Amino acid sequence: MEGVDYLADERKKAQFDVDEMKIVWAGSRHAFEVSDRISKLVANDPGFSKEERTMLPRKELFKNTLRKAAYAWKLIIDLHLSEEEAEKLRCFIDEPAFIDAHWVLTSCLTLIFAYAKLLLWAQRNNRKGGCPWPTRCKFGCYAQTELGHGSNVRGLETTATFDPQTDEFVIHSPTLTSSKWWPGGLGKVSTHAVVYARLITDGKDHGINAFIIQLRSLEDHKPLPGITIGDIGTKFGNGAYNTVDNGVLRFDHVRIPRDQMLMSVSQVTKVGKYVQFDVPRQLLYVPMVDVRQTIVADASTALSRAVCIATRYSAVRRQFGSQNGGQEIQVIDYKTQQSRLFPLLASAYAFRFVGEWLKRLYTDVTQRLQAKDFSTVPEVHACTAGLKSLTTTATADGIEECRKLCGGHGYLCSSGLPELFAIYVPACTYEGDNIVLLLQVARYLMKTVSQLGSRKKPVGTIAYMGKLEHLMQCRFDVEQAKDWLKPSVILEAFEARAARMSVACAQNISKFDNPEEGFAELAADLVEAALAHCQLIVVSKFIEKLQQDIPGKGVKQQLEVLCGIYALFLLHKHQGDFLGTGYITSKQASVANEQLRALYSQLRPNAISLVDAFNYTDHFLGSILGRYDGNVYPKLYEAAWKDPLNESDVPDGFHEYIRPLLKQQLLQTARL
Numbered sequence: 260m261e262g263v264d265y266l267a268d269e270r271k272k273a274q275f276d277v278d279e280m281k282i283v284w285a286g287s288r289h290a291f292e293v294s295d296r297i298s299k300l301v302a303n304d305p306g307f308s309k310e311e312r313t314m315l316p317r318k319e320l321f322k323n324t325l326r327k328a329a330y331a332w333k334l335i336i337d338l339h340l341s342e343e344e345a346e347k348l349r350c351f352i353d354e355p356a357f358i359d360a361h362w363v364l365t366s367c368l369t370l371i372f373a374y375a376k377l378l379l380w381a382q383r384n385n386r387k388g389g390c391p392w393p394t395r396c397k398f399g400c401y402a403q404t405e406l407g408h409g410s411n412v413r414g415l416e417t418t419a420t421f422d423p424q425t426d427e428f429v430i431h432s433p434t435l436t437s438s439k440w441w442p443g444g445l446g447k448v449s450t451h452a453v454v455y456a457r458l459i460t461d462g463k464d465h466g467i468n469a470f471i472i473q474l475r476s477l478e479d480h481k482p483l484p485g486i487t488i489g490d491i492g493t494k495f496g497n498g499a500y501n502t503v504d505n506g507v508l509r510f511d512h513v514r515i516p517r518d519q520m521l522m523s524v525s526q527v528t529k530v531g532k533y534v535q536f537d538v539p540r541q542l543l544y545v546p547m548v549d550v551r552q553t554i555v556a557d558a559s560t561a562l563s564r565a566v567c568i569a570t571r572y573s574a575v576r577r578q579f580g581s582q583n584g585g586q587e588i589q590v591i592d593y594k595t596q597q598s599r600l601f602p603l604l605a606s607a608y609a610f611r612f613v614g615e616w617l618k619r620l621y622t623d624v625t626q627r628l629q630a631k632d633f634s635t636v637p638e639v640h641a642c643t644a645g646l647k648s649l650t651t652t653a654t655a656d657g658i659e660e661c662r663k664l665c666g667g668h669g670y671l672c673s674s675g676l677p678e679l680f681a682i683y684v685p686a687c688t689y690e691g692d693n694i695v696l697l698l699q700v701a702r703y704l705m706k707t708v709s710q711l712g713s714r715k716k717p718v719g720t721i722a723y724m725g726k727l728e729h730l731m732q733c734r735f736d737v738e739q740a741k742d743w744l745k746p747s748v749i750l751e752a753f754e755a756r757a758a759r760m761s762v763a764c765a766q767n768i769s770k771f772d773n774p775e776e777g778f779a780e781l782a783a784d785l786v787e788a789a790l791a792h793c794q795l796i797v798v799s800k801f802i803e804k805l806q807q808d809i810p811g812k813g814v815k816q817q818l819e820v821l822c823g824i825y826a827l828f829l830l831h832k833h834q835g836d837f838l839g840t841g842y843i844t845s846k847q848a849s850v851a852n853e854q855l856r857a858l859y860s861q862l863r864p865n866a867i868s869l870v871d872a873f874n875y876t877d878h879f880l881g882s883i884l885g886r887y888d889g890n891v892y893p894k895l896y897e898a899a900w901k902d903p904l905n906e907s908d909v910p911d912g913f914h915e916y917i918r919p920l921l922k923q924q925l926l927q928t929a930r931l
C-alpha cells in the first residue's frame with residue numbers, strides 16, 4: 260500500500276502475529292496464498308472495476324455484469340485456473356451474477372448425477388461421449404419457486420404429465436400462480452433449467468420431481484416454442500442484486516423426452532409405470548442442503564467486510580472530548596461503540612469456523628450418500644437449515660449495525676455498506692425463509708426429545724441431549740468473572756439453556772390432543788429453542804477450534820478473547836433464556852457482563868489488526884470509510900465530485916421547473 264498510513268499507530272498496538280492470523284482466517288497456508296493471489300489479480304484488473312456500479316441504469320448494469328462474467332470466464336480458461344481459484348475469482352469479483360446459481364447449484368447436481376447411476380439421461384449422454392449437464396457450454400438455473408409457492412415445496416403446481424404414446428413428459432404451467440418466479444439467471448441468460456414439477460402418470464399425482472429442460476435455442480437464444488420467459492423486475496437497492504436476472508417462466512404443454520427426469524429417487528418406465536426407489540425422497544432436496552452450507556461459509560465473508568469497514572472508520576473518526584485544543588476521542592474508544600462492534604467482529608470469526616466445520620459435515624454426508632448411507636441426512640439438514648438461518652440473520656442485521664456505527668457517512672454509497680446490505684439481505688429469504696428453516700430445526704429437536712427414552716442414542720450436534728437428566732438439574736456454581744472464561748462453563752451454560760428450552764416446548768406440545776396443532780400454536784417458542792440449539796453449535800465449534808494447535812505469537816489468545824466475547828455477548832443478549840430456565844442467577848449474569856466488558860478492553864488494541872487479518876483489498880471492500888490507509892476525508896471529498904449530479908453547477912430541470920417557481924416567488928414578493 261502506498262502513501263501515508265493513517266492507521267499505522269493502531270497497527271503498532273497489535274499483540275499478535277497478523278500474518279499467522281491471516282492463515283487461520285483463510286483456513287490454511289495454501290488457501291491464504293490462493294485467496295491473496297486471486298484477490299490482487301482482480302483488484303489490479305480494470306476489467307473488474309466496481310466504480311459507478313450503484314449509478315448505472317438497470318440495462319447498462321446488467322450488460323456490464325455479462326461483460327465481467329465473460330471476461331472472468333476467459334481468464335479462467337487462459338490462466339488455467341483450478342476450481343478453487345475460479346471460486347475465489349467469483350468471490351472477489353464481488354458482483355452477484357446469473358452465473359452464481361449455475362456454479363453453485365449445478366455443482367450439487369453433479370452430486371445427484373454421481374450418486375444416481377439410475378440417471379438414464381446422464382448414461383445416454385455419456386454413451387455418446389458428450390458431456391451431460393452440468394457443462395460450461397450451457398447455462399443453467401434452478402427453477403423451483405413459483406409465483407404462488409416458495410417455502411411450501413410440496414405445494415408447487417407446475418405439472419409433468421407422462422405420455423406413454425410418445426415416451427415424453429408434457430410440462431405445463433396450469434395457472435398464473437404456477438409460473439416459475441425468482442430463479443437467478445433464468446430471466447435473460449439460462450439455456451437450461453432444473454425444473455421442479457408434479458409428476459403425473461396415468462392420472463395419478465406422484466408429488467414433486469426434478470426435470471432438466473432446455474429453455475432457449477442454442478442458436479439464437481430465443482425461448483423455445485411453448486416457453487415464455489422474462490425478468491421479474493428491479494429489486495431492492497442501487498446496483499446490488501439487480502445485476503442478476505431473476506426470472507419468470509411459463510410452460511405451455513412443452514414436451515421433453517422421458518429420460519430428462521432426474522431419476523434419483525424414483526423412475527418412470529417406458530410404459531408409464533412409476534417406480535419409487537428404496538432411498539429417502541429427501542434426496543431431491545440435496546441441492547438446497549448444498550447451497551445452504553455455502554451460504555453459511557459466505558456469511559463470515561459478508562459480515563467481516565462490514566466489520567472491517569466499521570472498525571477502521573471507528574478508529575479514524577473522532578467526536579467530542581478534545582482537551583486543550585488536542586484531538587477529539589476516536590469513536591472506537593467509546594464503550595457503547597465497542598459493545599456494538601466487537602461482538603460483530605467476534606461473530607465474523609465464529610461464523611468462519613462454524614462454516615469450515617459445516618463444509619466437512621457436508622462432505623461427509625455426500626460420501627455417505629454415494630455409499631447409500633442416509634443415516635446422517637436429518638442432522639445435516641437440521642444443521643444447514645439452522646446455521647443458514649442464524650448466520651444470515653445475524654449478518655444482515657450486523658451489516659446494518661455497521662452502517663449505523665459509521666454515522667452519517669455510512670449512509671453514502673461510497674461507504675460500501677448500503678450496497679453490501681442490499682446484496683446480502685435476501686440471503687435471509689432465498690434458499691429457505693429463515694423462520695421456516697428454524698421450524699425445521701425445531702421439528703428435528705422435538706423428534707429427538709421424543710425419542711430420548713428409546714435405544715436410539717443422540718449423536719453429533721444433539722449428543723448433549725443424551726445427558727438431559729444432568730442438564731435439567733445442574734446449576735451454575737461459580738461466582739467470579741473469570742470463571743466465565745472456562746470453555747467447560749460456557750458449554751454447559753449453552754447446553755443447559757438449549758436442552759431446557761427444547762424440553763419445555765415438548766412438554767407444552769404434549770398438552771395438546773393433536774401434536775401438529777400444538778406445534779403450530781407454540782411456533783414462536785419453538786423458533787427460539789431452535790435458535791438456542793444453533794447458537795450452541797456455533798459456540799461449541801469455536802471452542803473446538805481453540806483446542807487445535809494454533810501457531811503464531813498471540814494468535815490463540817486473541818481467538819480466546821473473540822470466543823469469550825461471542826459467547827458472553829449471546830448470554831447477555833438472551834439473558835432472559837438463561838435466567839428463565841434457572842441455570843444462572845441474576846448476580847451470575849451480571850458477573851458475566853463484567854467479564855464481557857473486560858474482554859472488550861483486551862480486544863481494543865488489536866481491533867485494527869484483527870480486521871487486517873481478513874486480508875481484504877480496497878477493491879473488494881469497495882469502501883472509502885474502510886480504506887486500508889484510513890485516508891477517509893480527502894477521498895470522500897474527491898468522490899463527491901464524481902457524482903453525475905455534480906457534472907454541472909446548474910442541474911438538468913432547473914430552467915424547466917425551478918426557475919419558473921423562483922420567478923413566481925419573486926413576483927409574489929414584489930406584489931406584497
Ligand SMILES: CCCCCCC/C=C/C(=O)SCCNC(=O)CCNC(=O)[C@H](O)C(C)(C)COP(=O)(O)OP(=O)(O)OC[C@H]1O[C@@H](n2cnc3c(N)ncnc32)[C@H](O)[C@@H]1OP(=O)(O)O
Pocket residue numbers: 359360363401403404409410411412413443541542544545547548553554557636637640688689690691692695699702
Ligand atoms: C453462494 C450463494 C449463492 C446464492 C444463490 C441463491 C440462489 C437461491 C436459490 C433458491 O432460493 S432455490 C429455492 C429454495 N427454496 C427453498 O429453500 C424452499 C424452502 N422449503 C423447503 O425446503 C421445504 O419444503 C421444507 C419447508 C423444508 C419442508 O417442507 P414440508 O414440511 O412440507 O416437509 P417435506 O417436504 O414433506 O419434508 C419432510 C421430511 O423431509 C425433511 N427435509 C426437508 N427438507 C430437507 C432437506 N433439504 N434435506 C433433507 N431432509 C429434508 C424434513 O425434515 C422431514 O423429515 P422427517 O421429519 O419426515 O424425518
Ligand SMILES: Cc1cc2nc3c(=O)[nH]c(=O)nc-3n(C[C@H](O)[C@H](O)[C@H](O)COP(=O)(O)OP(=O)(O)OC[C@H]3O[C@@H](n4cnc5c(N)ncnc54)[C@H](O)[C@@H]3O)c2cc1C
Pocket residue numbers: 360401402403404408409410411440441442443500505685688689690691692693694695698782
Ligand atoms: C434474491 C432471490 C433469489 C432467489 N433465487 C431463487 C432461485 O434461484 N431459484 C428458486 O427456485 N427460487 C429462488 N428464490 C426464491 C426463494 O427461494 C423463496 O423466495 C424462498 O424460499 C421463500 O419463499 P417464499 O417467497 O414463498 O416466502 P413465503 O413462504 O411466502 O414467506 C412469507 C412469510 O411467511 C412466513 N411463513 C411461511 N411459511 C410459514 C410457516 N410454515 N410457518 C411460519 N411462517 C411461515 C415466512 O416466515 C415469511 O415471513 C430466490 C429469492 C430471492 C429473494
